[in-house]
Amino acid sequence: MSEPVVALVMAAGLGTRFGGPVPKQVQELTGKAVVAVAVESMAAGGCTDAVVVVKDGMHNHFRLALAASPIPVRFATGGSSRQESVHNGLQLIDASTRLSKARKVLIHDAVRPLVPAYVVKQVLAALEDGAVAVTPVVPVVDTIRQIDGDVSEVIDRSTLRAVQTPQGFDREVITECHRRLHAEGGEVTDDVSCCERYGYRVSLIEGSRMALKITEPMDLDIAETLVKATAGAGHHSGRRVRRVLSRMDPRPSHRRRG
Numbered sequence: 342m343s344e345p346v347v348a349l350v351m352a353a354g355l356g357t358r359f360g361g362p363v364p365k366q367v368q369e370l371t372g373k374a375v376v377a378v379a380v381e382s383m384a385a386g387g388c389t390d391a392v393v394v395v396k397d398g399m400h401n402h403f404r405l406a407l408a409a410s411p412i413p414v415r416f417a418t419g420g421s422s423r424q425e426s427v428h429n430g431l432q433l434i435d436a437s438t439r440l441s442k443a444r445k446v447l448i449h450d451a452v453r454p455l456v457p458a459y460v461v462k463q464v465l466a467a468l469e470d471g472a473v474a475v476t477p478v479v480p481v482v483d484t485i486r487q488i489d490g491d492v493s494e495v496i497d498r499s500t501l502r503a504v505q506t507p508q509g510f511d512r513e514v515i516t517e518c519h520r521r522l523h524a525e526g527g528e529v530t531d532d533v534s535c536c537e538r539y540g541y542r543v544s545l546i547e548g549s550r551m552a553l554k555i556t557e558p559m560d561l562d563i564a565e566t567l568v569k570a571t572a573g574a575g576h577h578s579g580r581r582v583r584r585v586l587s588r589m590d591p592r593p594s595h596r597r598r599g
């Protein structure tokens with residue numbers, strides 16, 4: 342059997358900013374759970390297996406949501422922070438006879454379900470070319486002000502990038518870095534930063550606005566709208582969305598009716 346490429350899909354968060362009784366990872370998007378769409382996107386980009394990290398006691402719920410997954414799914418139990426959840430997922434992979442044969446692992450947020458296949462493929466290609474820790478990034482589009490008490494100043498956004506997932510890694514390197522971080526303590530908000538902390542170089546590739554993170558309720562509405570725009574275009578991809586959107590009438594709907 343060929344070497345696995347593992348998608349470690351993070352889905353053990355509380356979703357406090359999203360709110361509501363149903364966790365955002367299992368909210369409906371395109372008639373499926375958000376987490377199921379995320380796993381499909383990773384499979385479309387070339388991942389052969391998924392490990393989905395979920396909150397303790399939620400395994401059966403997620404098993405149902407992922408019953409029709411195109412790739413085999415295993416479950417790990419999350420921790421109280423994202424970095425703890427990632428550590429637990431990497432440990433499960435390391436303990437598996439099959440999954441520990443993987444040289445590459447891609448760590449992805451379940452709540453970035455619409456990441457285009459071409460971005461996943463480019464992360465894998467960068468690893469193939471020798472990178473050890475890779476992340477997609479997008480330019481910052483807003484004017485940014487840095488605040489200091491009650492004063493603030495504009496900072497140069499041309500040097501800033503917003504960080505997305507999936508982030509790709511040499512599996513043994515990221516497993517060791519997270520093991521050390523777990524033992525020593527310290528905080529990171531993404532996984533390339535964990536590698537960087539231990540001296541590894543981070544490679545950047547171009548991400549996609551399609552990989553938006555569902556953080557607040559409006560983000561789910563935006564994701565649903567993007568999916569509708571791609572209907573009939575096959576599996577969603579940033580390029581197809583751009584093609585479909587470019588064919589759409591740019592006038593607001595109230596002016597089109599006239």
Ligand SMILES: Nc1ccn([C@@H]2O[C@H](COP(=O)(O)OP(=O)(O)OP(=O)(O)O)[C@@H](O)[C@H]2O)c(=O)n1
Pocket residue numbers: 351352353354355356357358359366394419420421422423424426427450451452453554555556
């Ligand atoms: N203990 C945690 C915290 C977060 N995550 C996952 O990491 C991703 C990014 O986190 P974020 O969107 O910030 O999710 P939450 O922590 O759920 O949101 P909030 O901060 O609003 O509570 C999500 O897919 C989330 O499920 C996780 O697996 N384990």
Ligand SMILES: C[C@](O)(CO)[C@H](O)COP(=O)(O)O
Pocket residue numbers: 423450504505506530531532554
């Ligand atoms: C990992 C991440 O998606 C990079 O943007 C993000 O940091 C996770 O979100 P959080 O709100 O910091 O947990």
